[in-house]
Amino acid sequence: MCLAVPGRVEEIAEKEGVLMGRVNFGGIVKDVCLAYVPEIAVGDYTIVHVGFALTRIDEESARQTLQAFHEMGLLEEELGPTDAETAEEAGAKTSTEAR
Secondary structure (H helix, E strand, C coil): CCCCEEEEEEEEEEECCEEEEEEEECCEEEEEECCCCCCCCCCCEEEEECCEEEEEECHHHHHHHHHHHHHCCHHHHHHCCCHHHHHHHHHHHHHHHHC
């Protein structure tokens, strides 16, 4: 399933000529392309689909949608592990392989 998921923009930076941001989806933080919403600012909420922010939305709508997705178990399914979980898994594999 491919959902458009709301998230809060935490950082904005230009990377290789493309407007990018770190977006928090209720605790899961991902890098997102912000090229389609150049007016977005840190603290704003956006709808993200397959790594691209599509539009700005209000905070209440974002929170309600995130809560519903979380309750249905769709948030983790759609976004996968957090960056920290991915790093921990990579570290665990490295230490296991070293044995």
